[in-house]
Amino acid sequence: MLLLLLLSFLNLSCSWAASGSVYETFLHCLTHQPNSTNQVSSIVYSQKNASYTSVLRAYIRNARFNSSATPKPLLVITPLQESHVQAAVICSKQVGYQLKIRSGGHDFEGISYISETPFFILDMFNLRSINIDMKEESAWVEAGAILGELYYRIWEKSKVHGFPAGVCPTVGVGGHLSGGGYGNMMRRFGLSIDNVVDAKIIDIKGRILDRKAMGEDLFWALRGGGGASFGVVLSYKIKLVPVPETVTVFRVERLLEENATDVAYKFQFVAPKTDNNLFMRMLLQPVIRNKKQTVRVTIMTLYLGGADSLVSLLGKEFPQLGLRKEDCREMSWIDSALWWASLGVGNPKTLLDRNLDSAKFLKRKSDYLQKPIPKRSLNLIWKTLMELGKTGLVFNPYGGRMDEIPESETAFPHRAGNLFKIQYSVNWDSPDIELEKNYTSQIRSLHSFMTPFVSKNPRSAYLNYRDLDIGINHNGENRYNEGRVYGVKYFNENFDRLVKVKTIVDPENFFWNEQSIPPQPGRGRRL
Structure with missing residues (x-):
C-alpha cells in the first residue's frame, strides 16, 4: 500500500x-x-x-x-x-x-x-454575448456572461421586461442556470430554468448540439442537473418575463428585545402563501447591541407592484411586522436589482462591473424547511446562534409558481412541499487556519442542530450551494455509490434519471468533478 x-x-x-x-x-x-x-x-x-x-x-x-x-x-x-x-x-x-x-x-x-x-x-469568461429578441421576448445568453450583464442588456431594450435569476450580479450564467437558478421573482415566475427554452452544449465528441439535436433527456438534465456533468454548456435561450414599471422594496430589522420572535414565527406562515408577486427573504444573524449579544431578524422584499398595495396586503397578513409606507421604496425593476445587490440605485451600468480578483473567505450549506418551526424551537435557535457567534441563516420562501411545477419537469426536484430553502452563511476576513477551523466548525454545528426541523429521507440540499461535506466522488470503481450519497440529496428521485442520461452521453465519465453525476455501475472506464 x-x-x-x-x-x-x-x-x-x-x-x-x-x-x-x-x-x-x-x-x-x-x-x-x-x-x-x-x-x-x-x-x-x-x-x-x-x-x-x-x-x-x-x-x-x-x-x-x-x-x-x-x-x-x-x-x-x-x-x-x-x-x-x-x-x-x-x-x-x-x-x-x-x-x-x-x-x-x-x-x-x-x-x-x-x-x-x-x-x-x-x-468561459470571454464567451459572454447576449442577443435579445424583443419581438420574440427571448434572449440567447452565453455561459460566460454574468447576471448583471444580462439584467443590464434587458433594461437597454425594455423597461418592462426582466428575468428571474439571482441577486448577485457577478454570478456566471452557465453555472447558475444549469444548477437551477433562483431569485426574488421565483414565486411569480419560477426558477431561471423554468424560463429556459433552448440550449447549446458541446458533448464528449466535440459536437455542438442544440435542444433538437441533443434530445429532450439531455435538455431536461441541463436544467437543474449541473451542466458540467454532461459537457460544456455554451449558451441558453431564455424567455423574458414582464415586470411592472414600478416595483417596491423594503428592509425591516427587528431585535429580540423588540418583537423579532413574533416576526420570525409569523413570517413562516405568510411568506410562502402570500401574493405571488411578493418575495420576502428573512435573515437571522447574531449581533452585538449595547455590548450584549442578541439576534437580528431582517426581512427584505421585492414586490411587483406599488407601495400602497404592499402596505395594505401586509397590514392584513403580517401585522406583526408593522410595515409603514415610509419603510418602502418604489423604483424600477432594474434599480431593484441594484438595491438587492447593495449597489445603490440610479446607475444600472454598475451591474456590468465584474469585480475581478475579489473574494471573501466563506463557507455555505443548505437545507429545505417543510414545516414551520415552533416558537419554543425558535428560542433555541436564537440561543445557538448567539453561542456560535457568527454563522447566520437565510430563509428564501417557496410557494406560488414553485408549487405548480412538478418535480420531474426539470432535473431540479425541490418544488411543492417546501416552505423555504435555507442557506447557512459565514464569512471571515483573514487567511488564518484557526479562524477557518472555527468558522467552518460553527456552520457545521448549526447545520447539525437544525436536523430535527428540516427535510428528511433524504435531507435535501441545493446544487448551486455546493457543499463537499455531504459527499465527494473520487472517480474510482466506487464512483456510482459515492455519487449516490450526494446525488439523492441534490436531486431526490431525479438522480436515477440523471445517471441514465450521463451513461448515454458520457459513458467514460470524462466530464467529472467531485460532485458530478456518475455513469451507471460497470459502464465506461476511469480516464
Missing part, C-alpha cells in the same frame, strides 16, 4: 513538473483541430506564462481556495469562440487530463477551479 502511494505521488509530481511539455502537446493538438486559427496560442496559459496568475485568480470567488497551497491547474484555457471550446474538449481528452469548467467562479467549494488531480481549467 505504501509503495502504491509513493508511486502515485511520484507520478503526480512528474505530471506537474512536465507542465511545459503538456502545454506544447496540448497546443499542438489545438492547432490541428478543424477551424483552428492563429489565436489558439493566445488563449492557453501555462504556469510559466506571466499572465497565468492574474487569469487564474480573476474568477476565484472564495478566498479559501486562493492560497499558495491550493492545487493549481497546469493550463488555463480561455476560448474566444465556440470552435476553441470544441478543440479544448477534444484535446484535453486526448492528452488525458481532467477538464474543469468555470463561468463566474461563484462555486462555493471551488469545484470549478481546483482539483487534487492534474487538471486544466476551461474558463
Whole structure:
C-alpha cells in the first residue's frame, strides 16, 4: 500500500513538473483541430506564462481556495469562440487530463477551479454575448456572461421586461442556470430554468448540439442537473418575463428585545402563501447591541407592484411586522436589482462591473424547511446562534409558481412541499487556519442542530450551494455509490434519471468533478 502511494505521488509530481511539455502537446493538438486559427496560442496559459496568475485568480470567488497551497491547474484555457471550446474538449481528452469548467467562479467549494488531480481549467469568461429578441421576448445568453450583464442588456431594450435569476450580479450564467437558478421573482415566475427554452452544449465528441439535436433527456438534465456533468454548456435561450414599471422594496430589522420572535414565527406562515408577486427573504444573524449579544431578524422584499398595495396586503397578513409606507421604496425593476445587490440605485451600468480578483473567505450549506418551526424551537435557535457567534441563516420562501411545477419537469426536484430553502452563511476576513477551523466548525454545528426541523429521507440540499461535506466522488470503481450519497440529496428521485442520461452521453465519465453525476455501475472506464 505504501509503495502504491509513493508511486502515485511520484507520478503526480512528474505530471506537474512536465507542465511545459503538456502545454506544447496540448497546443499542438489545438492547432490541428478543424477551424483552428492563429489565436489558439493566445488563449492557453501555462504556469510559466506571466499572465497565468492574474487569469487564474480573476474568477476565484472564495478566498479559501486562493492560497499558495491550493492545487493549481497546469493550463488555463480561455476560448474566444465556440470552435476553441470544441478543440479544448477534444484535446484535453486526448492528452488525458481532467477538464474543469468555470463561468463566474461563484462555486462555493471551488469545484470549478481546483482539483487534487492534474487538471486544466476551461474558463468561459470571454464567451459572454447576449442577443435579445424583443419581438420574440427571448434572449440567447452565453455561459460566460454574468447576471448583471444580462439584467443590464434587458433594461437597454425594455423597461418592462426582466428575468428571474439571482441577486448577485457577478454570478456566471452557465453555472447558475444549469444548477437551477433562483431569485426574488421565483414565486411569480419560477426558477431561471423554468424560463429556459433552448440550449447549446458541446458533448464528449466535440459536437455542438442544440435542444433538437441533443434530445429532450439531455435538455431536461441541463436544467437543474449541473451542466458540467454532461459537457460544456455554451449558451441558453431564455424567455423574458414582464415586470411592472414600478416595483417596491423594503428592509425591516427587528431585535429580540423588540418583537423579532413574533416576526420570525409569523413570517413562516405568510411568506410562502402570500401574493405571488411578493418575495420576502428573512435573515437571522447574531449581533452585538449595547455590548450584549442578541439576534437580528431582517426581512427584505421585492414586490411587483406599488407601495400602497404592499402596505395594505401586509397590514392584513403580517401585522406583526408593522410595515409603514415610509419603510418602502418604489423604483424600477432594474434599480431593484441594484438595491438587492447593495449597489445603490440610479446607475444600472454598475451591474456590468465584474469585480475581478475579489473574494471573501466563506463557507455555505443548505437545507429545505417543510414545516414551520415552533416558537419554543425558535428560542433555541436564537440561543445557538448567539453561542456560535457568527454563522447566520437565510430563509428564501417557496410557494406560488414553485408549487405548480412538478418535480420531474426539470432535473431540479425541490418544488411543492417546501416552505423555504435555507442557506447557512459565514464569512471571515483573514487567511488564518484557526479562524477557518472555527468558522467552518460553527456552520457545521448549526447545520447539525437544525436536523430535527428540516427535510428528511433524504435531507435535501441545493446544487448551486455546493457543499463537499455531504459527499465527494473520487472517480474510482466506487464512483456510482459515492455519487449516490450526494446525488439523492441534490436531486431526490431525479438522480436515477440523471445517471441514465450521463451513461448515454458520457459513458467514460470524462466530464467529472467531485460532485458530478456518475455513469451507471460497470459502464465506461476511469480516464
